[in-house]
Amino acid sequence: MHTRSLGTTGPQVSALGLGCMGMSALYGEADRSESIATVHAALEAGVTLLDTGDFYAMGHNEMLIGEALRTAPAARREQALLSVKFGALRDPDGGWSGYDGRPAAVKNFAAYSLQRLGVDHIDVYRISRVDPEVPIEETVGAIAELVEKGYVRHIGLSEVGADTIRRAAATAPISDLQIEYSLLSRGIEERILPTTRELGIAVTAYGVLSRGLISGHFSADRTLSPTDFRAHSPRFQGENLRHNLALVEALRKVADGKGVSVAQIAIAWVLSRGEDIVPLVGARTRERLAEALGALEVTLDEADLAAIEEAVPPGAAAGERYPAAQMAHLDSER
Ligand SMILES: NC(=O)c1ccc[n+]([C@@H]2O[C@H](COP(=O)([O-])OP(=O)(O)OC[C@H]3O[C@@H](n4cnc5c(N)ncnc54)[C@H](OP(=O)(O)O)[C@@H]3O)[C@@H](O)[C@H]2O)c1
Numbered sequence: 001m002h003t004r005s006l007g008t009t010g011p012q013v014s015a016l017g018l019g020c021m022g023m024s025a026l027y028g029e030a031d032r033s034e035s036i037a038t039v040h041a042a043l044e045a046g047v048t049l050l051d052t053g054d055f056y057a058m059g060h061n062e063m064l065i066g067e068a069l070r071t072a073p074a075a076r077r078e079q080a081l082l083s084v085k086f087g088a089l090r091d092p093d094g095g096w097s098g099y100d101g102r103p104a105a106v107k108n109f110a111a112y113s114l115q116r117l118g119v120d121h122i123d124v125y126r127i128s129r130v131d132p133e134v135p136i137e138e139t140v141g142a143i144a145e146l147v148e149k150g151y152v153r154h155i156g157l158s159e160v161g162a163d164t165i166r167r168a169a170a171t172a173p174i175s176d177l178q179i180e181y182s183l184l185s186r187g188i189e190e191r192i193l194p195t196t197r198e199l200g201i202a203v204t205a206y207g208v209l210s211r212g213l214i215s216g217h218f219s220a221d222r223t224l225s226p227t228d229f230r231a232h233s234p235r236f237q238g239e240n241l242r243h244n245l246a247l248v249e250a251l252r253k254v255a256d257g258k259g260v261s262v263a264q265i266a267i268a269w270v271l272s273r274g275e276d277i278v279p280l281v282g283a284r285t286r287e288r289l290a291e292a293l294g295a296l297e298v299t300l301d302e303a304d305l306a307a308i309e310e311a312v313p314p315g316a317a318a319g320e321r322y323p324a325a326q327m328a329h330l331d332s333e334r
Pocket of ligand 1: 051212217281
């Protein structure tokens with residue numbers, strides 16, 4: 001397994017991380033035993049970074065990972081590095097009601113996560129969205145206290161912009177920024193990526209397949225349940241979807257020419273953007289995981305990169321990456 005460093009202060013991790021969100025929430029029904037088998041297969045293949053959030057189906061995703069770790073061989077369990085997001089407030093109906101980044105809340109979230117995961121420390125801990133009522137210094141400062149006590153090893157950020165990155169990094173060492181980055185979402189290139197690079201912070205990129213849209217497996221006739229994120233995502237609606245799937249077909253021609261799949265070329269493109277970028281892939285079956293891991297063997301030369309950019313030029317996506325109400329929570333979009 002190729003490895004990359006999570007910034008100048010973070011750990012060495014597998015060049016691809018496994019994002020576990022879809023095993024519990026947001027992309028429709030998932031198969032529990034296949035999810036656990038996928039985590040085991042990832043660890044077996046040398047994946048070390050597992051990403052979750054305490055709010056993914058209200059603790060379900062952490063308990064799933066906890067079970068997968070308990071039932072994995074000891075050596076595999078020990079290699080796992082857990083990246084956990086917190087802060088999103090839920091209700092029993094599954095609704096979302098804001099974010100809580102107060103120091104007491106940070107410690108409370110962490111205490112519950114450690115129990116659900118069945119571990120004595122979290123490797124990277126981060127608030128999923130900035131709490132507008134709490135300065136980032138206070139939230140990061142509370143995680144730094146957890147680092148001092150040994151409950152957390154490293155501090156990460158999620159979906160924040162350049163100014164917040166600087167304020168957080170002035171408070172405590174930051175290992176990585178988790179943020180959406182793909183051929184369809186290149187917004188970080190202008191200000192955010194130069195800032196993380198200046199400060200020695202890595203990027204853990206999510207949505208590298210644009211939530212399945214540029215995986216080559218998505219089609220316009222797919223029926224999505226109302227709880228599926230994509231049922232409300234602007235990029236998956238009507239004319240936007242038709243436009244975006246036409247981009248996928250252009251990308252498919254490049255992939256076919258190289259004898260790889262669309263998902264592999266999309267992941268390989270993100271990998272090619274720099275050694276400081278670690279894609280998190282949302283595979284929830286062993287088959288999809290194997291396909292994603294295949295991207296590590298894809299080499300893109302200048303001609304390939306030019307062909308990819310011609311198929312999917314910067315800014316080509318139709319539709320924002322989140323519905324308007326969720327865009328408003330993104331510090332990274334200010
Ligand atoms: N910090 C944040 O704000 C934030 C936000 C969202 C996600 N995340 C994290 O990032 C992780 C990755 O995000 P994501 O799940 O949205 O990303 P993604 O990898 O772009 O999308 C996953 C979707 O792609 C589909 N897919 C098709 N082929 C695939 C393949 N070969 N490998 C993997 N997936 C394939 C999956 O489909 P199937 O339907 O076939 O399973 C799944 O629905 C999440 O699991 C979560 O841990 C963080």
